[in-house]
Amino acid sequence: MLLAPAVVLFVTFVGWPALRAFWIALHTWTGFAPRAEWVGLQNFRLLFGDTVFEQAWGIAGVIALGAAVGLICQFFLPRFNPLGLSRRWLGRIRSWAWMPLLVVLAGVLFWWLYAVTDGDSFFRACVKNNFMYMVVGGVFHFLYAFLFAGALNLPSLRGKKFYRTMIFFPSFISVVGVAVLWQRMYDVRNGLLNSLLQALSIEPIEWLSADHMFYAIISAGVWAGVGSQMILLVAGMQRIPPTYFEAARVDGATERHVFLHITLPMIKEVIMITLTLWVIGSLKVFGLVQAFAITHDEKSSVISVRQYELAFSNRDNIYQMGFATAMAVVLLLLIVILAMALRNLRGRDELEF
Amino acid sequence: MAATEQLILAATRTIEAPFMILVWFTVGVVILAAAEWTRLAVLYVVKTLWVSFSALAFLWVVISSMGTSADFVQHPGRALTQFVDPNCPLAIAAAVAAMLLVGGIIALSCWTGRLSEQAQTARRISVVVRIAMGTAAVVVVLTAAHANGFDRWAVNYSRAWSIARMGDYMVNSALISVGAVGLIMLVASMAAYALTRLEFPGREAVLYSFIAALAIPGQLTLVPLYLMLRTWRIEAIDFVFMDSRFGLTVIYAAGSLPFTIFLLTGFFRSLPGELSESAAIDGCGEMATFRKIYFPLAAPGLTTAAIFNFIGIWNEYNFALVFITNPELKTLPVGLYYLTVTQQYAAEWPALFAGIVILFAPTFSIFLVLQKQIIAGLTLGSVKG
């Protein structure tokens, strides 16, 4: 049948290994010889520490509370309106309640993971780094994407295509290229940035020292990623029928008002898509971080890099494929939870005119 | 007040200076952009700064790759500072000429933008002239650099190409990308067609399982695949999947399936359904209907998907890093990383830059040529979601 080859390929190379991963996470395996030792949940216990069960109820309670607040704002308030809020406010709460809900959910999740993984402090640091990448990187990502999208949308701007090309190009090239390029630029002795600083008679800065390395990586990531977000936002903005803008202008609205109340809601769909992609992508980020340095200490490592290091590199003569797979399983759970949350929030949102 | 200070200090401590400077800069930009009368200026300034920085970075890489290592170690910024060095009138002239040419390109594109659609010849001439001016700018800058001692490009690039094997890597990358993309297009188009046009039990389940698989991170399947591949071999010809390009190609094809099917189902849904009915009347089976009618119709969507898959696989790093360890079979991104690692020992930075340029060049050319299609494809994908 037509479908057969796809299903076969998929199941063999994606589906079955994914299931197998759970099985491997329950073993200790060096990856040299076929023998793998069954250790049960020990890998997870090593990751999470023993307090997970004690804390589970408390955490579940907080999550339930946050979900309840969000649900109340979404559904019950508009329906029953005990506080007597005006329709406008209700509409606002309803359409924007997903944002704080998401933030609360993500925050709680990471806080829980952070507090609870007292088993492996390196892993905990990696989780924190992933979170920082998502939040800090995401904020700057979206800020600049909006700025540039807004700029590209201005009718009076000259040379749009040139700007668009230059900003989008870094999204297109391999993350390794970006990582190596920026690593060279950040170099203390021979880097572009420090040469520029020297030309301006400023002291050279140690960009890649332990403190700064991760933010250097985030900056490189933002530089590379803004382009694709910008393109999507621009496309979304251009799809808004100009009648809305004309009507608003006739009504005498300022540009800012137009932006906040017309543009933003109408591109909400696009924003949700890019947000989902960003969230999932930032949890999976590997190439950019790994290619930046040969070794990563806990301040600059992320989950996937740590997992790769433990499973495949032998700098310290420790070969732990089972443990690394356990980490990957946790990563998967994180992604699935966040993706499901995003989907649900998206699904419940409808634009009201 | 001390408490507030402490709090602010703690808040700012999480992001270390000098990156705090960037943070404050962004905050300032956002605030200014919100205000009415500074908005235009601020947006212009930010855009220009960003684009200039990117351009400077690329220029630095390209020009440094043409120089010697000793020179680079002593004066790393010389690639750029030569253009403002008062002792180097040729370079300054070249910089000025290049800026004039770029300004001319921008002005010409504005003028072209104002032309009506009918002014065909004028548009075409404008395009040609712009390309010529761009080439002239590049030539001028590179010549000036060459005259100032950045004349070892032949040695550096040939070293990166043959000795550092970037040429081999590029061939490997090309082979793997084309093979995987071809396979994916075949398989995914058939699957997408079956999932949207044909009725059979379990269709929804299969479709949703493909879409759900989008969330599976590559890292999860990495170790099990590693374990799995060890048993896959053909004894007779002593072929092992593990360290081979063929294995990697197939893995890439399988890995890109969820996303491509997702993209293509959206596309196939938009095609008219009456054609299949008319084909059925003509006595064609499912397979023939697909092959004769829908496949050619879906060509634009397929090309978009093909381009994205190609770029994704060309740039893919994680799997290639793990599965291929034979130095002769590596792909381009892994090769560049490997080059960086070995450069730690040898410190031949210009050759590393040559490697970076070799990495960027094919993507850049594809980008230039297919720009419209790529951007259209991106936006198309976003809408169909």
Next chain:
Amino acid sequence: MRLFNGLIAVVVVILSGILLWDLVQEKLTYPGKKVIIYAGMFGPGEPMQLFYAGPPANVAPEHPFGPDAVEHWHALRTAWPEVEAALVTGYRECFGRPLPPLDDPDPQLVEQYRGLKPDYARRLASALGRLDRSSRLSLYHAFARAHPQFETEMILTFERLHPAYTIGAFEDFERLHPDYAVAQRWDGRWVLSANRGRFLTGSDVPDLITGSQAELRILMRENLALALDRALPPGRGIKPEWVQKGILDGEKAYDDPDRTFRSEFYDWVIDRARYEITPEDRDVSGNPYPVGQPVLYLMPRMAQTAVVYYNRAHFKMIGRDPDDIPETNGEFEQICRQVLAAGKEPIAQDGMTYVTDWWGELVTRIIGDDVYRQSVIGGLPRFAGADADPRYLEIAQRLRRWRGENFWMKGFSASKWPGAQRDFGTGRCTFLHTGTWLPTEIAGTRSWDPEVFDLGCFFFPTVEGGTGDPYKMSCHVQGYAVPRDGDEHEGAVLLLRYLTARSQKPMVEKLNYMPAVKGVAFPAALRDIESRMVNASADDFVSEGPPWYSPKWSKFVFTETANRFFVIRSDNSSPEEFVEELERRSQEHYRKIGRGT
């Protein structure tokens, strides 16, 4: 219709093309020969060796074809006028500037060069300035065949000996044993990782694999390597002598039938290359080992020890006799202060590499290697708390004091390896603590001006009042292991014997590493420590350290804690915090993973 079928055809063609090419890749044809697969680190085909732009400008002028050996160039040019043009371009290619003129080259030199065979002279001229492996190889080949008496000297022509030597040795071996062929695979720094897939699949496993003792230990544990000093069970490729006595004692030295193979090596090196059995280990046939007897699995090729290198020029600068090495730590600190006062920086260091070596050395000198081992594997004394040895804290405080006194070079936290080596070699810093591979590694980037940089070394000085091991040295061994699943054991062992033969020793000398084989002189820069090393016995060395006997503790507990202490970060721990954290995390480690892991 045609479109789809066309696509199918194209895809099938491409995929089968890839498949075929992959198949062909593996089959390097050596018809009629037995193939020994050799997995090494860096070879002449690797960028590391060949990004060497000819002999660098600052190479010592004793090389016959260095940039300043202008007489040699001109002598060759006079002897062979037909290659003049190639010579001139070659010089320019190598050194980036035109050949300086010389009117009258030394006639004796010219005569010497006239003695070359014409074919070789032509090839020499055409290979000068060429950087690719095949030119140099064919040159070496041609020369070796034509002028065996010059072989040793002419090797030096091509910048580093290492690649030419290794390749040359293999080609030599193939010449002497025509029924063997050596397939070389250069797998980068982490050879074992690169070959892991092959071990896992059991196919295409190398016959000889290079690595350090700690790296290759996993092969022993997983029953993947042959034991070299035990009787082996009979099997394919196992010679009868090995069934009796094992490889090391069953074989004879390559060019002396009266000596055993074992006798080629220093005793302490052989002692080092052993692996201590654990009850879970199994030998080649799956039987447990006799308890209490370590197994030798690594044929040593190179030994390393850690020394403190110093710049003799700086000693002169502060008015100290360059041969007057500091005997105690107090003197060492005093020298550092004097260097600081003179405006240079005392200690070169990279941020995260080798930074904990200083801790290790001080612990050895003050507390002692055995005591430290007890602390690490979970016994007494502890690092902090009630059962602690207070000297751990003192050592941490001492190191923090050193940092406070600016002993470490400015900006060391952001420096990435090998930045410190380069800075040291260009005369910025006085001291550098690293292994004996340094002279070779900085040969290309160091300054050869004795006023700027002059290399010397000494072992880490004793500490006044320390009760540890005042004179013990460290030692790491690097060598070859013979994987069990390789196809050609006999050939592998023959190659090993050949590489350690007497005839190869002059070549080994020029490798500039500390040799593991007797009868080879030490590199010039390491002459200071030669006598102690040559006359050492196994008791003169400390153990390999925590990375050897407690790798998990070392990676998961020590490295992270140490990073927070040594590297300059915003959340630097104080010495007290350092030892407390070390203790706390060690206890957690013992609880969760176990002691002595």
